[in-house]
Amino acid sequence: MMFHSMPVLCMFVLTVLPHLTYSQGDRMIYSTASELRCTELTNRPPTRDCRWVAGLNRNVDFLARRGRIVAYKIRWFSGSWSHWYVPGINDIDAKINTVTRSCAIPYNANSLRRRWSNFYDHVHTYIICI
Numbered sequence: 001m002m003f004h005s006m007p008v009l010c011m012f013v014l015t016v017l018p019h020l021t022y023s024q025g026d027r028m029i030y031s032t033a034s035e036l037r038c039t040e041l042t043n044r045p046p047t048r049d050c051r052w053v054a055g056l057n058r059n060v061d062f063l064a065r066r067g068r069i070v071a072y073k074i075r076w077f078s079g080s081w082s083h084w085y086v087p088g089i090n091d092i093d094a095k096i097n098t099v100t101r102s103c104a105i106p107y108n109a110n111s112l113r114r115r116w117s118n119f120y121d122h123v124h125t126y127i128i129c130i
Helices: 001-017 060-065 115-120
Strands: 018-024 026-032 036-044 067-074 123-129
Touching: 060 067, 067 115, 115 123
Parallel strands: none
Antiparallel strands: 018 026, 036 123, 067 123
């Protein structure tokens, strides 16, 4: 029985212990070096990058910005701001792509897209984690 639990113990020692430094009272002090660093970028100009319009692809942010966008807002042409959108949670656009287009990430006519498709021609704000 001890033999089967040995890989689990080894995995614990190799993954958890290097990140723990010491404990202090009821707090565990640990390294945060592996955590993502997030930044809010505000009032970004329209990108004119067709990749943002590429359907429901969840990797556009990584390809275009080298990070994960965790939330974003759009400034509509009226000047008002949208609420916060979270990719994959509440960000499917009410509009569709009406034409097929060749792009670094091609997309088809009548395909769904994310609200971040508005980055193409709208000012926007987003929180990105790298």
